[in-house]
Structures are given as structure tokens and as C-alpha cells.
Amino acid sequence: MQVKPTHVLNAAGVTGRPNVDWCETHQVETIRANVIGCLNLADVTNEHGIHMTYYGTGCIFSYDDAHKMGPGHRGFTESDLPNFTGSYYSHTKAMVENLLTSYPNVLTLRVRMPIVADLLYPRNFVTKIIKYERIIDIPNSMTVLDELIPYSVTMAERKLTGILNFTNPGAVSHNEILELYKEYIDEEFSWTNFSVEEQAKVIVAPRSNNLLETGRIEGEFPEILGIRESLIKYVFEPAARDKATVKAAVRAMRAEARNASV
Numbered sequence: 001m002q003v004k005p006t007h008v009l010n011a012a013g014v015t016g017r018p019n020v021d022w023c024e025t026h027q028v029e030t031i032r033a034n035v036i037g038c039l040n041l042a043d044v045t046n047e048h049g050i051h052m053t054y055y056g057t058g059c060i061f062s063y064d065d066a067h068k069m070g071p072g073h074r075g076f077t078e079s080d081l082p083n084f085t086g087s088y089y090s091h092t093k094a095m096v097e098n099l100l101t102s103y104p105n106v107l108t109l110r111v112r113m114p115i116v117a118d119l120l121y122p123r124n125f126v127t128k129i130i131k132y133e134r135i136i137d138i139p140n141s142m143t144v145l146d147e148l149i150p151y152s153v154t155m156a157e158r159k160l161t162g163i164l165n166f167t168n169p170g171a172v173s174h175n176e177i178l179e180l181y182k183e184y185i186d187e188e189f190s191w192t193n194f195s196v197e198e199q200a201k202v203i204v205a206p207r208s209n210n211l212l213e214t215g216r217i218e219g220e221f222p223e224i225l226g227i228r229e230s231l232i233k234y235v236f237e238p239a240a241r242d243k244a245t246v247k248a249a250v251r252a253m254r255a256e257a258r259n260a261s262v
Contacts, residue, residue, distance in 0.1 A: 007156045008045050011055040012037055013093075020089040020207075027088055034092040039099060046105045053156045058110035058141060058165060059208035060084055060094040067211065069139060075171075075211035078110075078163040084208045097163065107159075109152060109166035110212060113142040115231065117238050119185075120249050126235060129174050130181055130189075130250055131257050137193045139171035141212040142227055146234040151221050160220070165212040168227040177231065184236040186247045 014033040016022025023030040038054060045052040060082035063069045067076055082094035100106045113125040121127055125142065129135050143166055152166070175193070182189040218224055225233060239246050 005050055008041065008050055008052045009055070009152070009156060010038065010041050010052055012041075013055075015089060020087050023087065023089040023092075030088055030092050034089070035096045035099075038096050042100055042103045042106050046103050049105070051105050051107070051156060051159050051161075052103075053107045053109065053152060054100060055111055055152070055166075056097055056100075056108045057090070057093045058112040058167060058210065058212050059087075060090050060097065060110075061210040061212070062086070062208055063210055069209070069211075073211070075141065075213040076165075077213045078165055078216055084210075087207070090208055101163070104161060107155060107161050108163045109155075110163065111143045112167050112210075112212065113140055115142055115144045115235060117146050117235050119181075119235070119239050119246055120253065126177055126181070126231075127253075129177065131253055132191075133254065133258065134192050134194050135174050135178075136196060137173050137175045138196075138209045139173040139176075139211070140209055141165070141167040141171055141214075143167045144225075144227070144230040144234050147225060147230050151217070151224070155220065158220075164216050165214055166217065167212050167214060168225060168230045169214040169218060170226045170228065171211045172227045172231065176228070180228075180231060180236050184232075184240045185243055186250065 012033065014023065014026075014030055016026070016030075042052055042054070058076075061067070061076045061080070062084035064083060067074060082090075082097070085091040085094055097108055097110075100108050114123070115126055116124050118124060119127055119130065147168070148166060155164070178189065178191055214224075224230075
């Protein structure tokens, strides 16, 4: 090897454009990126004694009778087996997570609905929901990357392995996020909700909704913020410092989305 890395951080994979429905009709490409590519890297790093951190997904679970939606109910732990393969994307991710458990050098991080500070970044979960006038409203575990990415580097340095639910503690709903946007950025912001059944009419593959338990990451980083607090500190307070610019850009983005749907 020309270089001798001690750690590899693997964030490669496909979710599809404009969304995971793309994977339904591009299954070979999805396998190549999400399964074969990931396993090749895990195998090579293992052969050379290199630690690999894999940014996977927690979108392999769905609320069920043992994990009900709402306060007071238990979430899915690192030892729970995936119960959601409704989309081809989730199918490949569940498959590769299982296979990676055979590699002693790999830490798999279950990312969910990743969020960044830039409210105009198209892959930001918050951007996705403020873009549209009608959304569903379901509480979910989510990952504020601005807070958690530095933790992942520390975990790699500590050479943690196995599976870790890589989300902020707690759950937050779509409406709760939009209420924060309205409070911090645009007091005139409005939206309406539609049901999961109505959503199913405009998407190809079902979507994952769940709560992940965060005991392991809290044990490593007791200072981790709950999801609402993290959203305020890392997303909405920074955006509010340039409120007028953000508000104008989001309104333009929503108008473009509205015109595209006509």
C-alpha cells in the first residue's frame, strides 16, 4: 500500500435521486453501491488490520406491536433485527448490516433522517419537509450531523465495533420541526398534513418510521443533546442569524416546488 491508514470512514452508498424510489428501478446499481462496495471495503480493511466506520441507516425498522409510536414506548436497540424491508433501499441496507457483523473491525452507525445546518441543502431532512405544503406527521429518531459527526471520529479513534444507533436521544415529529422553523425563521409559514395512506398514493415504496434507543451512544457521550435541543442549537439558532435571507430562499424554493407540481 502506498499509504498506511489507521482508520477508514465509509459514507459511500446510494439513496437515489430524487428519493429512495429510484432504487426500486435501479436495483443492480443499488446492490453495487450499498452491498458489494461496502463489503469490499470492509474485507480489505479487515485484511490489513484497519478499523472501518460505516455510516449505515436506521431506516430498517418500523413501528410494530412491540415498539409502538408515542411517548413511553420502547425503541429498537442495537441487538434488534430489522423488521422493515419495504423499500429496496432498506432491503439492501438491512442485508449489508447483517453481513458486516461478521467483520471484527467494523463499527456500523445507524443514521436516521440526517439533518445539517444548511436549510437549503437538498439532502437535509428539514429542507425536504419545509419544501412542501403537505406532509405527514410521524415522530422519528433523527441524526443532527453537525453535532454527531465529531462523535463518530472519536468512536473511530476508540476503535468501537459492532452496531450503534447513531441518533440524538428521543423522537421529533414533522410538525414539531416545522413549528421550530416557524418560530425561528418565518412566522407566516404554513402547511397541512396528510395521512400515510394519502402519502402512499404519491410514492412508490413505503417509508420507515421508528424510534431507536440511544443508550449506547449516551454511554459514550453523556453530553449528547436530545433531538429537539440539538435542532435548536445546531440548525435553527444559526439560521435565525440570517433569518431574512433564509426565509426568502425557502419561500422561493417552495414556490418552485408548487409550480413543478401543477
